[in-house]
Amino acid sequence: MSSEIHASYLIIGAGVFGASTALHLAKKYLPPATDEPIKIILVDRPVVPYHTSASQDQSKVIRADYAGPLYTRLALEAKHLWRSDSLYKEIYHETGLIWADMNKTNFAKDVIANYQHLGIVEDDNDAKYRLVPPSEIRRLHNGLFSRADLDNIDEIFLNASSGWVEANKTLQNVIDAAVCTGVVKHIEAEIARLIFDDDGHVCTGAQTVDGQIILLIESVPEIPELHVGSRLSAAGLITGILRLSQNEASQLRSAPAFLFAGGKSQENELKITCDISFTNTVEIFSKVYVSMPPEDCMSTYSVLSAEMNRALAAVRESILGDGTRNHSFEDRRICWDAITPDQNFIISAHPHCRNLFIATGGSFHAWKFLPILGKYVVQMLEDRLDPDLAQRWFWNRDFSAGAANERMMPVRELTDIGQ
Ligand SMILES: Cc1cc2nc3c(=O)[nH]c(=O)nc-3n(C[C@H](O)[C@H](O)[C@H](O)COP(=O)(O)OP(=O)(O)OC[C@H]3O[C@@H](n4cnc5c(N)ncnc54)[C@H](O)[C@@H]3O)c2cc1C
Incomplete structure (x- = not known):
């Protein structure tokens, strides 16, 4: 049997991007209205932090040492x-x-x-x-x-x-702080698929592997332009x-x-x-x-x-x-x-689907920005991100400039290890 939950925001993934967004978004809705349904649902696979999550770790390095000004300023x-x-x-x-x-x-x-x-x-x-x-x-x-x-x-x-x-402890503290606001509900579940309207241009929710539906009704389009590509x-x-x-x-x-x-x-x-x-x-x-x-x-x-x-x-x-x-x-x-191919994050609305937003692409350097990532995600949601950042983090940007730090780019496949 499937059940339904309604929310204004569904955040899939409680890594640094998702957890920071939940906390920053929650602050906009304080104090919570008692007669309203829950505003924000933060979902991650059990047990958070999940073992393949990039954000789950004993420790992470915090530095502002970059070769260009943008990430130094942010750091x-x-x-x-x-x-x-x-x-x-x-x-x-x-x-x-x-x-x-x-x-x-x-x-x-x-x-x-x-x-x-x-x-x-x-x-x-x-x-x-x-x-x-x-x-x-x-x-x-x-x-x-x-x-x-x-x-x-x-x-x-x-x-x-x-x-x-101390990475795991910090991430858990941020999730707890978001939940403590009373505006965020944290659910441990795996999302099986997103749900779209009939023509596939509006994301209306998601369904967990257990059949629970978060947000509205279904239909699953196979639309190539929604895919992540390279x-x-x-x-x-x-x-x-x-x-x-x-x-x-x-x-x-x-x-x-x-x-x-x-x-x-x-x-x-x-x-x-x-x-x-x-x-x-x-x-x-x-x-x-x-x-x-x-x-x-x-x-x-x-x-x-x-x-x-x-x-x-x-x-x-x-x-x-x-x-x-x-x-x-x-x-x-x-x-x-x-x-991502240029190691800039993706913090962007999906240009081919309403209500679908992407915030990830940490490219081996995003953890240090945990305290502020959500602030920029909220600015993107409200369409007031600085134009330079909006361009740099856009889903459909030009990736041809290549990687900022070439040596962190993958040079082999998992199957090559040990050969
Ligand atoms: C070994 C290593 C060391 C690093 N060291 C540093 C460092 O020292 N300093 C630094 O700044 N950065 C560092 N980074 C980079 C940083 O950790 C990542 O850029 C950042 O954590 C990425 O966060 P994220 O939220 O995009 O992804 P994740 O942390 O992977 O979060 C995504 C979450 O989504 C969940 N999820 C995925 N699919 C589903 C689904 N279907 N249903 C429900 N949930 C789902 C996953 O379980 C996961 O928890 C390092 C990365 C690695 C791999």
């Missing part, structure tokens, strides 16, 4: 809230961040030029950045990185005003957790996060990420291909277990030397994010 806007808002400040740790660019790209120099262009000089409270020699990194924190593989690097970018955040692809990164001794953990706790390949979290855990991404391309309709996480992630992990271990161990040793060799990895998984 600084978010950082202000990471530092000051009671929802975030206890779980944000401003330990600094090291970028060790093994590929010797111009990234660090571009980041510095961008800061200077924005009038943010070295030692600014917002960005205490410096280029330092590897010898200085090796001396940091009583020689924590003394055995890091930095031999081929001349200069390393260090930003003391970046940091990391705008969004799921790309995966291998991550794993090292459990440390009390001593090791206390040495690491205040140490900077280490990019391109690290992260941290609490309770004696060190998160390691391999930053070479891959896709999992499947045929969803005849000759229509999309990259999406495998249906059965758990059996994929067990098939790839040895390869995942090898990849993680190589990263661990290139940062810490073989000092943590005795610890095996726990919670190994593939973290999937939706990437």
Whole structure:
């Protein structure tokens, strides 16, 4: 038996885009009217955060280091809230961040030029950045990185005003804060399909796999222009957790996060990420291909277990030397994010369907914007997004400029791992 729920907004996905939107949207409807049905429904697959969700993680890096002004400005806007808002400040740790660019790209120099262009000089409270020699990194924190593989690097970018955040805890806090307003109802369910009006140009709701209908009536068009095409692809990164001794953990706790390949979290855990991404391309309709996480992630992990271990161990040793060799990895998984060809987000109305809006495309860098993403999604819903942002995040924009950070683009398929 199917049942029906009515709402003004249905948000599918409680990752950083969905959760932040729920909270920002809810604030517009406070205090809740007692005689009205629930305004906003936030749906995600049980149990939130779902294990293939990009936003689910032990920790995420918070930085404003970009080669262009837009995301730096947004990251600084978010950082202000990471530092000051009671929802975030206890779980944000401003330990600094090291970028060790093994590929010797111009990234660090571009980041510095961008800061200077924005009038943010070295030692600014917002960005205490410096280029330092590897010898200085090796001396940091009583020689924590003394055995890091930095031999081929001349200069390393260090930003003391970046940091990391306890990701799962923060995401749950934001969802709880949204629900606490009384305007948002959070439902754990998987959406099976969207529901459209008869000609397919108005989205009227969605149906869960259990048959529950959210919003109005049905009809399922097969309309090619509604499809995602090549705008969004799921790309995966291998991550794993090292459990440390009390001593090791206390040495690491205040140490900077280490990019391109690290992260941290609490309770004696060190998160390691391999930053070479891959896709999992499947045929969803005849000759229509999309990259999406495998249906059965758990059996994929067990098939790839040895390869995942090898990849993680190589990263661990290139940062810490073989000092943590005795610890095996726990919670190994593939973290999937939706990437766009130019790595800008998609925050846009669907041009071919009324009532259908898309906010995603984090492209491996959206987490840090959690405090402000919803604000921009609400501006898009109300058609008052700054024209430059609206163009940059539009569903039908020109993607031909290519990726801003080429090295994070997938270069292989999941099936290539281990071959
Ligand atoms: C390994 C890794 C490390 C990263 N590190 C950082 C970092 O340090 N700093 C940073 O800023 N960014 C980082 N990112 C990027 C960031 O995590 C993502 O860009 C961001 O979390 C994407 O958020 P989202 O809401 O678009 O997607 P998600 O978090 O994936 O949320 C989408 C949600 O939709 C739900 N969903 C999907 N289909 C359905 C359905 N049919 N029914 C119901 N629910 C559904 C999913 O369960 C999921 O929870 C990293 C990404 C990865 C993969």
